[in-house]
Amino acid sequence: MNNIYIICSYNFNMLDKIYDKSDLKKVIDSMPEQIREAYAFEDKIKLKGIPDNIIICGMGGSGIAGKILESYAMGLRLKIPVFCINDYSIPPYTTKNSLFIISSYSGNTEETLSCYKEALKNGHNIIVITSGGKLMQYAENDKNALILLPKGLQPRNALPYLFFPILKLMERNGLIENQSLYVKKLIESLHKNSKNFNEQAELLASQLDEKIPVIYSSTLFAPVAYRWKTQFNENAKTVSYYHIFPELDHNELNGFKNTKWPLHIIILKDEEDHRRVLKRMSITKNLIKSENSNVKFTEITIKGDDLLTRMFSAIYLGDLTSFYLAMTYATDPTPVEIIEKLKKEMGPFV
Numbered sequence: 001m002n003n004i005y006i007i008c009s010y011n012f013n014m015l016d017k018i019y020d021k022s023d024l025k026k027v028i029d030s031m032p033e034q035i036r037e038a039y040a041f042e043d044k045i046k047l048k049g050i051p052d053n054i055i056i057c058g059m060g061g062s063g064i065a066g067k068i069l070e071s072y073a074m075g076l077r078l079k080i081p082v083f084c085i086n087d088y089s090i091p092p093y094t095t096k097n098s099l100f101i102i103s104s105y106s107g108n109t110e111e112t113l114s115c116y117k118e119a120l121k122n123g124h125n126i127i128v129i130t131s132g133g134k135l136m137q138y139a140e141n142d143k144n145a146l147i148l149l150p151k152g153l154q155p156r157n158a159l160p161y162l163f164f165p166i167l168k169l170m171e172r173n174g175l176i177e178n179q180s181l182y183v184k185k186l187i188e189s190l191h192k193n194s195k196n197f198n199e200q201a202e203l204l205a206s207q208l209d210e211k212i213p214v215i216y217s218s219t220l221f222a223p224v225a226y227r228w229k230t231q232f233n234e235n236a237k238t239v240s241y242y243h244i245f246p247e248l249d250h251n252e253l254n255g256f257k258n259t260k261w262p263l264h265i266i267i268l269k270d271e272e273d274h275r276r277v278l279k280r281m282s283i284t285k286n287l288i289k290s291e292n293s294n295v296k297f298t299e300i301t302i303k304g305d306d307l308l309t310r311m312f313s314a315i316y317l318g319d320l321t322s323f324y325l326a327m328t329y330a331t332d333p334t335p336v337e338i339i340e341k342l343k344k345e346m347g348p349f350v
Helices: 002-006 012-019 024-030 030-038 060-075 110-121 133-141 154-170 180-208 222-234 273-289 307-328 338-347
Strands: 054-057 082-085 100-102 125-130 145-148 212-218 241-245 263-270 297-302
Touching: 002 100, 012 241, 012 307, 024 125, 024 307, 030 154, 030 180, 030 307, 054 060, 054 110, 054 297, 060 082, 060 100, 060 154, 060 222, 060 307, 100 110, 100 133, 100 154, 100 222, 100 241, 110 125, 125 133, 125 154, 133 145, 154 222, 180 263, 180 297, 180 307, 212 273, 222 241, 222 263, 263 273, 273 297, 297 307
Parallel strands: 054 082, 054 100, 100 125, 125 145, 212 241, 212 263, 263 297
Antiparallel strands: none
């Protein structure tokens, strides 16, 4: 009965008509179509041989694609290391044969522009992915390879456009196996499970009202957990945290005895996680409960035939949950006004 009461306590159909002023729900629901379109991009970019490593530079909604690709490459046991950089400077471990993918949806992200200039100065191979702005101008002027994206989205809502063209680029140049079957299965899975994902998201959002969401996952799914956290930040306008197994069992586990915050921990369990990690998840949950009965838990087992499907299914569920949580807070999920204020106060980047 409690679950029925929670679901019925929010009329999400009514709430989104009032507060979803930019129709974000429609954008989230379009993820399968975005994936299909993004994977079909005809970039025709030919790499100059096999790179020593791949460095993806990006911030915020543009940077998360790099984090996911870094983890996905690890899951595929890719021999070429992939690194994601969220800063003004490129790392010192690059070589002349490093491939730089400079990603900024707006094309005006100052940290990313800084990385572009540094990579260009050092003579690195550069591919730019953007929808316009200064970054597009730089790439055209410097005759660097350019993947041009559709305009009109918030960067965080353009994730498929920022991820799948890079995946296709790597596939076309022989860095990874053909991904078409996995992409097809992913799209089919998202369509098939859309109703179920929405129902799960509505229920979970109802339970997260006035709680601080904390997301736990395995190391491989760290960028997925991070995506959940940042979507709660940007869409629901609420503080959120994340941590990963097994590392959190060596520090955070000891931090619940005197914690007074209203925490709700969401454990994302990939059915292919290491057996010891799965055991840790279960034991850790029980230990935290015994230490602090005020902490609430939701466990979500992520299912799918392959890693790509499981990763993006979990991302889709997290995006939906953050949207519905915004509705419970009577909040328009799209604007990021305080971030825009910060950019204004920072002034122009020289």
